Every structure is written in C-alpha cells, then in structure tokens.
Amino acid sequence: MSDLTVFAPLAGWVTPLADVPDAVFAEKMLGDGIAIDPVNDMLCAPCDAVVLTVHEAGHAVTLRSTDGYELICHIGIDTVSLGGQGLTPQVQAGAKVLAGQPLIRFDLDHLVRNAPAVVTPIIVADATLYGVELIAKGLVAVGDPLLRVVPLAGEAVESVAGGETLVQETVVALSHGLHARPAARLVEAVRRHEAKVTLYHGDRHASALSAVGLLGLGLGHGATVRIEASGAQAAAALADVITFLKDATVEETPVEAPEPARAEGPGLGGVPAAPGLAVGPIHRLTRAAIPVETVAGSADEETTKLNDALARVREGLEQAATAGGARGGVMAAHGAMLSDPTLSEAALTAIGRGLSAGVAWQEAIAEQVAILLSSGDRRIAERADDLRDLERHVLAALAGLPIEGPSVPAGAILVAEDLLPSQVAALDAASVAGIALVRGGPTSHAAILAAGMGLPMAVAFGDPLAALEDGRDIILDADRGLIDPDADAEAQADARDTIARRKAEMEAARAAQGPCRTLDGTRIEMFANLGSVADAEVAVREGAEGCGLLRTEFLFLDRATAPTREEQARDYQAIADALGDRPMIVRLLDVGGDKPAPYMDLPVEENPALGLRGIRVSLADPQLLEDQVGAILSVRQPCRIMAPMVASLSELEAVRAVVERQGGKAEVGVMIETPAAAISADILARKADFFSIGTNDLTQYTLAMDRGNAAVAAGVDGLHPAVLRLIGATCDGAARNDTPVGVCGSLAADRLAVPILLGLGVTELSVPPARVAAIKALVGKLDLARCRAAAMQALALPSAPAVRAHVTKMLQEIGA
Structure with missing residues (x-):
C-alpha cells in the first residue's frame, strides 16, 4: 500500500484525539487520527474513496480509500442519539466520491445545542499496520492537508489456535444499534481473547476485530446477528460478544447541552x-427546502447552468438595491459578495471535479462560511447568514424557483x-x-x-x-x-396604549432641540455609534449630540492592502463633516486574531478572543498606528481617540506617546472591554481623558461565554449582576480622577439597562442611530436618585432576568 494524504473534511480547529471528550476516540480504540472542531456545516470526503456505510442516524460515514485504507468520520459526540435531526447525508453506501465532495450536511447550531460536543474525529480504522503522521494544526479549511497515512513494515496475522467453531444467534439490544462507540468497545473486548470471531447479518459478514467492518453490517436495534467464534478461547469470546450485544445499558446517557438563560416571568x-x-x-x-440536482452533466453543461443562475441572481440584487433603506443596503451588500470571484472560482473548480452546479455552489458557500465563522468575531461571522442567503437565491435560480x-x-x-x-x-x-x-x-x-x-x-x-x-x-x-x-382583551389594550405612548414620546424627543437631561436636570450626553457617512446623517436627523464610537475597521477589512493615511483622513473628515460641529470619538483599529485582515501577517491562534487583537495589533505594527493617529489628527474638527481592548496602563501610555509624537493634542481614552480594565479603572483614569464601556465584550469575558457560540450565546446578557458590578467598579475608579464614563455597547440602547447605567455613574450613552430618539425620551423620564437606588438593588440580584424584571417594575411605576 502506498502513502495516503487525508485532507480536512471540515473547516475548523484541529484537535488531538486525546482531547476528544469520549474515551473511545481519545484512547484510539477505533484507530488513530485527528479531530476537527467544526465551524462549517458540511462534512466532505477526506480523500478519493468508496462509501462503505452511512449510519441511519446520519452522523457517521465509513470510507475505503482508493489505496485500500478504511476511514471513519464521526460528526460530534453522542450525535447518534439525535436520531438524524440536523443531519442530512448527501451520499449513499456504494457511492464513489472524490476528495472534497459533500458527504453529510449538518445544522451546526442544532448540534451545538443538543449534543455534548461537535468535535469530529477522522479516524484511520484498525491502524495497527499504519503510521499516522499529523500535518495540520490550528485552523484548517476544507481540503487542507490534514494527516498522512504510511504503511508500516511487517504484517499483522490474526492468530487462531485451533479448536472447534462455535455458533450462536442473538438480538442486538443496543439502543442505537452497533454504531462507532460500541463497535470500538466490542473490538477491544474481542482482542482480549485468543479467538477468531465473525459476525453475520443478512448477506454481510465482518471480523469482530474490524470496527469499519462491524459498522458495515448495519446492525440496528433489534437486528438478529449470527456470531461464529473459533480458537483456544472461542467460548469466552463468544460469551463476551453476546453479553455485550444484549446489554441495553452499554451506551451512556447523552450529556445534554446547557440550556440558554431565558427570561423569567409568566408565559x-x-x-x-x-x-x-x-x-x-x-x-x-x-x-x-430548495431541491438540488446532485447528478452532474458534463463540466461545460454545469458551468453554463451556474453562470446563468449567477447572472439572474445578480440582476435581481442590483434591482433590489435601488430600493434604498435597510433592504436596499442588504441587497447591495449581497450583490458585492456575489461578485467576489472567490465564490464562483471555488464553485467552478468543484464542477471540474465532477460535481453538479448546485452541489458545487453549496460547497463553495460552505467553505466561505467556515472562514467567516472561524474569525471568532460576531460582526464578521454574522456575514455567514448573508452567504446562506446567497446560497438559497442561486439554488432557487438553478431550480427555476422564485425567492420572495x-x-x-x-x-x-x-x-x-x-x-x-x-x-x-x-x-x-x-x-x-x-x-x-x-x-x-x-x-x-x-x-x-x-x-x-x-x-x-x-x-x-x-x-x-x-x-x-x-x-x-x-x-x-x-x-x-x-x-x-x-x-x-384588557391586557392587549394596555399594551397598545403603551406602544402608542412610547411612539409619541420618541417623536417628541426627536423634535426637541435641547440637550439630553434626566427628569431632575442631570446632563447625559446622547451620542451615536457610527460606521459610515450615512450613519452620521441618520444620527443627526435623530437628534444625536455626537459620535460616541466611530468603528474604523470598515476601512481596513475586505481589501488587499491597508488604507493609506490619506484615504483614512478623507473618510474620517467626511463623517466629521456630516456631524457638523458635534464631537466625534474615533476608535483605533480593532482587528486581530478574531478579525483578520488578509494583508496583516497575523498568526493563527488557538484562542483568538484572548490573543493578538484590539490595541495589541496596533502596538505590534507601529507604522499602522502612526498612520491612523496621524489621519485622525488631520481632521479639521477636534476628535477624541479611543484605544480598544486595553488591559494595562502601559498600553494607554504607548498610544498617548504616539499622539504626542504626531504633535496632536487630542483627548485619549480607553474602551473598557476586559475585567482587568474595569477592576483597574482607578489606575487607568490617571492617564485616560475618558472611558467608554464596550459592554458586549466585557460581558462575554466576564461570564466566560462566547457570544458567537450558539450553545451559550443566549446567556450573554450584560444585565448579569457580575457585569453590572464591573461597570460600577469602572465608574467608581473613574470618579476618583473626575474621568467621564460612557457606554457604547448594546446595553446603552437597552431601555431596561439605561436606568441602571445612569444609577452606576454613566454620563454618556452611545447607541445605534435609530435608537437615539427612543433612549433620549426614556432618559427624560428618569430621576437620578431613583436610578441609583435601582442600581444598588440590581447588584444584589441573582441573575440577568431578575434584573430585567426589577427594572421593568420600576419603569411601570413611573409610567415609562
């Protein structure tokens, strides 16, 4: 047998088998290999092969490579218990597949919520004759070289020491049949005996020492199987096999995924x-569901089909983009994504491998979705939904169906x-x-x-x-x-009255020209979060008093080279002009391991959320920081500069040194996003001109919950008392040095969070432009003393839902 290169069948993070949370895989009972923690939704063929089996639950497939190696790909842990939900096989047993061809489509969100783990082992089965050499580490894309299988010298011989052949039938009592986990354990049990054991089911048979062979028998719950055993310890081996197959308790009860934190209350x-x-x-x-033709014609035919479908979708998107507004903006973005040659080239390459236009398009989308999801950043990962939109539009065009x-x-x-x-x-x-x-x-x-x-x-x-x-x-x-x-009827009427009252108050706030103040006259700055000139124009119409967060990464992403100082200065100036004489806080570039820019030489990191990101990236590239600071200082209107992801005073001092070196006198502030910054706010306040709390990242770091992980994202609520205590600590530390504190994260736009934020000492709120009028109207109905009391009570509550219920009651009492 020759060497075999196994390619990554999934996009995701390479994980050693020893780290897989299942002893069968971790202890290599099925064979040697590697695992991938997936970020896409398609398992593809890791090599050219024949499909031996596809489990009836759709979670696993066995293959025989053209060189004769047998492989097992097992999506997730305990996914057999899902009964096929969220798993859709794309091939059948006996099919010949090429490397990269789709095998099983799966709903990653569903698996994350309902399976103990989604890490996917790729196993070279019964690898006693083979050496497995790992090639990849870190993040891989579909088709990247993953591992190499090398034949070892010598040949294993199944030893049988004579004796009669014993035969007995039994019924499989295993709750999910003989799938990968019990098959591996059965192999281990038989290996302890000096015996040759063969299992027969229908017209198929397999050695009890071959996990892949056992899986190929298709032994479901209730199946009848004949066992033949010979050799010196045949009787003991036969007894162990029968006992194993008849034990309905062999499989552990699957561990349930954690339930997201949901609201507390009636209903x-x-x-x-x-x-x-x-x-x-x-x-x-x-x-x-949109039907997809899986049988391919010639490459020329499939290419023509795909190009025609892309042209029709592109034309429809261009027409929809002229509508303007939110829909027009999304459709324009979709049109730009559809024009990306990466997608069409990947699909055409897949067609060249023999795939149909529809399957090739699915594969191309899956690869790009994997790249976006692997960024670890919610803003980038959310574009995966846009790609799935494009997938449906093109598949519908291929099928001749309308998308409405x-x-x-x-x-x-x-x-x-x-x-x-x-x-x-x-x-x-x-x-x-x-x-x-x-x-x-x-x-x-x-x-x-x-x-x-x-x-x-x-x-x-x-x-x-x-x-x-x-x-x-x-x-x-x-x-x-x-x-x-x-x-x-009464409750519905009350709800409609509340909706009408809030609408009237928002209209009044939008029309009001004065500054934002609480009911007792306390000044609260009402700013907007911006990312473009269009955002700034909307913010001004809605009554924003300035920009509390200008996201500058829009200039740096989705391009092949970094923007020049002149390009940056031009765009910053345009936004400042749209704001008039209103203040503008510009956040320095916030990219890194979780928001990669293709032209930056940044490492692939095992945990990008805790790696090189935020201000750390800018400090690691001094010229990039010098250029951005220089561009901001060139804006005619005075701007404030804010450093993201600061965790220590030295980082702030380094940014201030660049500002001084550029000859600028801009205020320099800190975005409080880490617990370290919140706890040491009194130290940072010695050198910071202002603070702005990024509650989204602060929340996920405080709760140790990744907001992009579907299994826990629902629990990422900034009104958790632990997060509120850190916000309070930030305000307390800032007050010692008279440093103003704002909030630019999503809590600032949450009407149930606003009273607590003001009560903790926040004096500036920066929200999406569309929320300016509503939050300004709410602030005008709040009394600061009452907010302080509510905040102190909230800090002692046990959960975010309890805090939300507490504030809801308070707002009802004041008619807000």
Missing part, C-alpha cells in the same frame, strides 16, 4: 434581541424557526408588529437589522413557541424576552 421565556413591545396575531413563516420576501399581514407578529438577513430587510417595518423566533441568536445580523428598523424581536423561545397556532393573539415584550400567549 413563554426567550431572549431579548431588538427592544420594543408588540401585540397582534401570530403569522407563522416556514422556509421550504415574507408576506406578513399588517399588525401581525412574525413567528419563524429562524430568519435570514434578507428576510428581515424585506419586511415592512411600518406594518409588521414584531418578530419572535424559535431559534436565532440575540447578536445575529437579523437581530441587528430588526433593531435598526425599530422592529421588536426576541429569540430562542424553543418548542413552546413552535407549538402556538397561527392567528393566536399574543403580547411580545422584546425588552424582557417574554411572550404572553393568553393575553385577554
């Missing part, structure tokens, strides 16, 4: 995603399993009352679009929401993530 509990209140009937949206936006009756609450960004953008915000999702995440692109459109939205309600019938009148409290499914 259905979900997770807040976009603030607001809605009342109306349920209108359920279902998303039909959701049609929702006026005043209805849209209920769906999940929503893609284009589906949200296509909604009429003046007509739809709100959105409630069975799944979804609070930081998704769909949620951000909903917030920008003023649509109340809550997510992650689970099966209870799925069970509610169409047409039922409900009240959606998206501020708390609650649904009242049994609201009577």
Whole structure:
C-alpha cells in the first residue's frame, strides 16, 4: 500500500484525539487520527474513496480509500442519539466520491445545542499496520492537508489456535444499534481473547476485530446477528460478544447541552434581541427546502447552468438595491459578495471535479462560511447568514424557483424557526408588529437589522413557541424576552396604549432641540455609534449630540492592502463633516486574531478572543498606528481617540506617546472591554481623558461565554449582576480622577439597562442611530436618585432576568 494524504473534511480547529471528550476516540480504540472542531456545516470526503456505510442516524460515514485504507468520520459526540435531526447525508453506501465532495450536511447550531460536543474525529480504522503522521494544526479549511497515512513494515496475522467453531444467534439490544462507540468497545473486548470471531447479518459478514467492518453490517436495534467464534478461547469470546450485544445499558446517557438563560416571568421565556413591545396575531413563516440536482452533466453543461443562475441572481440584487433603506443596503451588500470571484472560482473548480452546479455552489458557500465563522468575531461571522442567503437565491435560480420576501399581514407578529438577513430587510417595518423566533441568536445580523428598523424581536423561545397556532393573539415584550400567549382583551389594550405612548414620546424627543437631561436636570450626553457617512446623517436627523464610537475597521477589512493615511483622513473628515460641529470619538483599529485582515501577517491562534487583537495589533505594527493617529489628527474638527481592548496602563501610555509624537493634542481614552480594565479603572483614569464601556465584550469575558457560540450565546446578557458590578467598579475608579464614563455597547440602547447605567455613574450613552430618539425620551423620564437606588438593588440580584424584571417594575411605576 502506498502513502495516503487525508485532507480536512471540515473547516475548523484541529484537535488531538486525546482531547476528544469520549474515551473511545481519545484512547484510539477505533484507530488513530485527528479531530476537527467544526465551524462549517458540511462534512466532505477526506480523500478519493468508496462509501462503505452511512449510519441511519446520519452522523457517521465509513470510507475505503482508493489505496485500500478504511476511514471513519464521526460528526460530534453522542450525535447518534439525535436520531438524524440536523443531519442530512448527501451520499449513499456504494457511492464513489472524490476528495472534497459533500458527504453529510449538518445544522451546526442544532448540534451545538443538543449534543455534548461537535468535535469530529477522522479516524484511520484498525491502524495497527499504519503510521499516522499529523500535518495540520490550528485552523484548517476544507481540503487542507490534514494527516498522512504510511504503511508500516511487517504484517499483522490474526492468530487462531485451533479448536472447534462455535455458533450462536442473538438480538442486538443496543439502543442505537452497533454504531462507532460500541463497535470500538466490542473490538477491544474481542482482542482480549485468543479467538477468531465473525459476525453475520443478512448477506454481510465482518471480523469482530474490524470496527469499519462491524459498522458495515448495519446492525440496528433489534437486528438478529449470527456470531461464529473459533480458537483456544472461542467460548469466552463468544460469551463476551453476546453479553455485550444484549446489554441495553452499554451506551451512556447523552450529556445534554446547557440550556440558554431565558427570561423569567409568566408565559413563554426567550431572549431579548431588538427592544420594543408588540401585540397582534401570530403569522407563522416556514422556509421550504430548495431541491438540488446532485447528478452532474458534463463540466461545460454545469458551468453554463451556474453562470446563468449567477447572472439572474445578480440582476435581481442590483434591482433590489435601488430600493434604498435597510433592504436596499442588504441587497447591495449581497450583490458585492456575489461578485467576489472567490465564490464562483471555488464553485467552478468543484464542477471540474465532477460535481453538479448546485452541489458545487453549496460547497463553495460552505467553505466561505467556515472562514467567516472561524474569525471568532460576531460582526464578521454574522456575514455567514448573508452567504446562506446567497446560497438559497442561486439554488432557487438553478431550480427555476422564485425567492420572495415574507408576506406578513399588517399588525401581525412574525413567528419563524429562524430568519435570514434578507428576510428581515424585506419586511415592512411600518406594518409588521414584531418578530419572535424559535431559534436565532440575540447578536445575529437579523437581530441587528430588526433593531435598526425599530422592529421588536426576541429569540430562542424553543418548542413552546413552535407549538402556538397561527392567528393566536399574543403580547411580545422584546425588552424582557417574554411572550404572553393568553393575553385577554384588557391586557392587549394596555399594551397598545403603551406602544402608542412610547411612539409619541420618541417623536417628541426627536423634535426637541435641547440637550439630553434626566427628569431632575442631570446632563447625559446622547451620542451615536457610527460606521459610515450615512450613519452620521441618520444620527443627526435623530437628534444625536455626537459620535460616541466611530468603528474604523470598515476601512481596513475586505481589501488587499491597508488604507493609506490619506484615504483614512478623507473618510474620517467626511463623517466629521456630516456631524457638523458635534464631537466625534474615533476608535483605533480593532482587528486581530478574531478579525483578520488578509494583508496583516497575523498568526493563527488557538484562542483568538484572548490573543493578538484590539490595541495589541496596533502596538505590534507601529507604522499602522502612526498612520491612523496621524489621519485622525488631520481632521479639521477636534476628535477624541479611543484605544480598544486595553488591559494595562502601559498600553494607554504607548498610544498617548504616539499622539504626542504626531504633535496632536487630542483627548485619549480607553474602551473598557476586559475585567482587568474595569477592576483597574482607578489606575487607568490617571492617564485616560475618558472611558467608554464596550459592554458586549466585557460581558462575554466576564461570564466566560462566547457570544458567537450558539450553545451559550443566549446567556450573554450584560444585565448579569457580575457585569453590572464591573461597570460600577469602572465608574467608581473613574470618579476618583473626575474621568467621564460612557457606554457604547448594546446595553446603552437597552431601555431596561439605561436606568441602571445612569444609577452606576454613566454620563454618556452611545447607541445605534435609530435608537437615539427612543433612549433620549426614556432618559427624560428618569430621576437620578431613583436610578441609583435601582442600581444598588440590581447588584444584589441573582441573575440577568431578575434584573430585567426589577427594572421593568420600576419603569411601570413611573409610567415609562
């Protein structure tokens, strides 16, 4: 046998078998290999091979390479217990596949929520004759060289020491049949005996020492199997095999994935995603699957099909982009992504390997989705939803089917399993009352679009929401993530009155020209978070008093080279001009291990969230920092400079030294995003001109919950008392040096968080432009003394939902 190179069948992080949370794989009972913690949704062939088996649960596949090696690819741990949910095989046993060809599509979000782990072992089965040499480490893409299999000298001989052949039948009692885990344990049990054992089922048979052979028998629960054993210890081996197969308790009870933290209160509990209140009937949206032709014609035929479909979709996107607004913006972005040659070239390459146009397009999308998800950054990863949108549009064009936006009756609450960004953008915000999702995440692109459109939205309600019938009148409290499914006429009337009152107050705040103040006259600066000239124009119309966060990474990403100092200066000046004489806080470049720019020589990191990112990247590239600071200082209007991800005083001092070297006199502040910065705020305040708290990162670092991980993202709530205590510590430390504190994270736009933030000492709020008027109206109804009392009480509460309930009661008492 010749050497075999095994290519990565998934995109994700390479993980040693020893770290897989299952002894069968970790102890190499099935064979040697490697595992990948996936970030995409497709398992592809790791080499040219024949498919031996596809498990009926859809979670595992066995292959024989063209060189005769047998491999096992097993998606996740204990995924057999899912019964095929979230797993869709793309091939059948007996199929010949090429390296990179799709084998199993899976719903990664579903697996993360319902399986103990999604780490996927790739095993060279029964590898006693082979040496396995690892090639890859860190992050891999589909098709990257993963490991090399090398034949060893010598040949193993199955030793049998004579004796009669014993035969017995039994029925398989294993709850999920003989899948990978029990097969490996059965092999281990038989190896302890000096015996040759063969299992027969139907017209197939396999040695009990071959895990792949055993999997190929397809022994499900209740199957009858004949066992033949010979050799000196045949009787003992036969008895062990029968005992094993008849033991229904062999498989451990699967470990359940942690349940996301949901709202506390009557009715259905979900997770807040976009603030607001809605009342109306349920209108359920279902998303039909698009048929994909898997049988390929000639390469020329499939290429023509794909190019025609791409042209039709591109034309439709260009037309939709002219509509302007949120929908136009999303469609324009989709058009730009569709024009990226990376997608079409990858699909055409896959067609050249013999795939159909539809399967090739799916593969190309899956590879790009994997790259985006692997960034570890929510803002970049959210673009994966846009790619999935494009996938559906092109597949529909290939199938000759139309793709239309959701049609929702006026005043209805849209209920769906999940929503893609284009589906949200296509909604009429003046007509739809709100959105409630069975799944979804609070930081998704769909949620951000909903917030920008003023649509109340809550997510992650689970099966209870799925069970509610169409047409039922409900009240959606998206501020708390609650649904009242049994609201009577009086409750519905009260909700409508509250909605009307809030709308009137927001209009009044938008029209008011004076500065933002609390009810007792305390000055609170009302700023907006910006990323473009268009954002600045909207913010001014909504009454923003300035920019509390200008995200500058929009200039640095999605390009082949870094922007020049002149390019940066031109764009910063344009935004400053749109703001007029209003102040502008410019955040220094916030990229790094989790937000890679292709032209930066940054390492692939095992844990990018804790690696080279934020101000650390700029300090590691002095010229980049010099150019950006120089560009900011060249803006005619005075700007403030803010350093992201600061954890120590030395980092702030290094930034201030660059500002001084450039001859500027700009104020220099710190973005408080790490617990270290919050706890040492009194030290940082000695040299910082201002603080701005980034509650999104501060929350995930404090709670040790990755907001991009679907299994825990729903629990990432900035109103958790631990986060509030760090915000309080920041304000206390700042007060010792009279350093002002703002909040530019999502809590600033959360009406249930605002009273607590003001009570803790925050004096500036920076929110998305569309939320300026609403938050300004809310601040005008708050008394600072009452906010301080509410904040002190919140710090002693046990959970974020408890804090939300506490503030809800307070706002109800003051009629806000």
